[in-house]
Amino acid sequence: MSETTDRNGTGPAAARDERQTTAVIGSAGGRRIGGGRRGGRRPGGRRKHGPGAEQQMVPEAEFTSYYGRPIVKPSPWEKDIPIYLFAGGLAAGSSLLAAGADLTGRPALRRTGRFGALAALSVSMVALVHDLGKPSRFLNMLRVAKLTSPMSVGTWILSIYGPFAGAAAAAEAVAMLPPGRRVGPLRLLPLLHRPAGLMAGLAAPPVAAYTAVLLADTATPSWHAAFKELPFVFVGSAAAASAGLGLVGAPVAETGPARRLAVGGAVLELAAEQQMERSMGITAEPLHEGKAGRLMRAAKALTVVGAIGAAVSGRSRALSALSGAALMAGSACTRFGIFEAGQASALDPKYIVVPQRERLAREGPVRYEE
């Protein structure tokens, strides 16, 4: 039985049979194949909140497909990529915090930011290389610079950002050595410490924002439909996560800016996410269902709790650290949730056929106009 009829299945059995026939005529069999539910999205997943508990964004639509099989392919990416997205955002925000802390004389926050940025950047690089299979394949990305490929653009953004972030962290490490141990070229590093840190801070915002374009420039329905708001969700999430790391790593005397950034980032992330779901139409559904739905709900809860904690935790180191951890976990859940929602949307032909049919009914076929 097709999902469409399943979801409407509240009427008497006879009426259901009739609808099924209609669906069968329309959908070349209409049945889902056994393995077609790899994404694990349950039919009627939204109804578990009880009738009327969640307002439907769009009416249930009839659609036809080829035996319910996917039309576009889900990306072959696995956990590596959401880890990469999270770590990239964390690194970028940390470099910004470190640069600000450096300029305003907050050494512990600066140290946390610089070490955090390097650690997160290393994690993202390991994740990327693991996804590619072997390190030498990363070099193939440096063959070309292609503006039409967000991945190529991102590679070059990282290639500019990475060395500055690395140099800033190295300078930080050297500064921690006793003066007698700073020998040879190590003596030069402290000279780089402020310029490298500031350059890393300047190169950081594109690192946090480009990953949204990376996801949006695909045929994956729930990623592409989000392209207007996703960059704001991601930079908000990056700000919240890195501010969270600052709260974990620096004493309360220095974390004022981190707390303000945490609240600002969380508000931006949640507001942009809300706006995004409104503009996505039917492709927002996967954000509420199955694994992605659980992750997105966890992301919201953790981000809200973390932001409130950050706002009120002025004097307590323990509460600050807890809030910071919640913010980081919330950011990670956001990345994993949006990733999973996209993968699920690619596996269900409904999210290709229904929006395109609606657009055809509204505007006619997409044609080039002078």
Add this chain to the structure above:
Amino acid sequence: MIGGKNSLFGPVDATANSGYGDDHPPRKGFFTDTSICIGCKACEVACKEWNDVPADHFDMTASSYDNSHSLNANQWRHVAFIEQPKRLGAQDPGLRAPQVTDLGMPTARPSDTLTVEEGEQTDDTKPDFRWLMSSDVCKHCTHAACLDVCPTGSLFRSEFGTVVVQDDICNGCGYCVAACPYGVIERRRAPDGAKNVGIAQKCTLCYDRLGAGQTPACAQACPTESIQFGDVEELRERASTRVAQLHEAGIMDARLYGNDPEDGVGGAGAFFLLLDEPEVYGLPPDPVVTTKDLPQMFNRASTAAFTLLAGAALAFVGRRR
């Protein structure tokens, strides 16, 4: 690369846009006329044989006669079998039993069924379902999302206007897989030991055969000429003639798909004559290359990046703590 005004969307000469001079051969492509496909799968087999594409499964889908599932890394041609509870159209094969002279011989059958009068065969005797068969393939789009997003330059536009993957440059990032609006290209996962596992794979329109002036293997093997190979310009004319012919014969469901150079992908190098809506065949109803929105995406991302920078700066303004 972003070159001319129409390099992301709109009608453009794909080959010239990619930097080939005037001396390149005309754009080559496929016109697949599904109205005469008999589902023999000769194209699938010929493609696998010529291109050394491994088989990595042999199982039935249990929902139709389709046993090759989809276009994927190990399936560069895929014949879809659609069983529809719909009567056949006004197709008349003209194969009625010949008039038999009644010699008055004894017969086991009642005499009133001996001869079939002209026109006596009513719709009741036709099957109440029809099969649609369609050999799908990479569309070799004018604006190819896979090619646009490839970060290594592994995917390139050939001198024939087709889109080809270079195995030795592809780094297996999988971006093209998610970018294709038709779900054609895929990273090869299996079988173990096959060449190019982990590398993106798809139809090359038999680039090696084209270079030698040959016809792609699938088109050469097609016994009904459902798959026609040639210059895209000429194929488009052939396709409009054929669809007009079918409309004249009363088959009003016949339509062309992917032939319009002003459509969402700038026209496909491989286009189709279909007898039902595209989604019935597993094709997107109105695909658009996602890079059409890319300038807007980068603008939004730049605004977001600036917001982050400004926000971080603001966080340091104000109280000392």
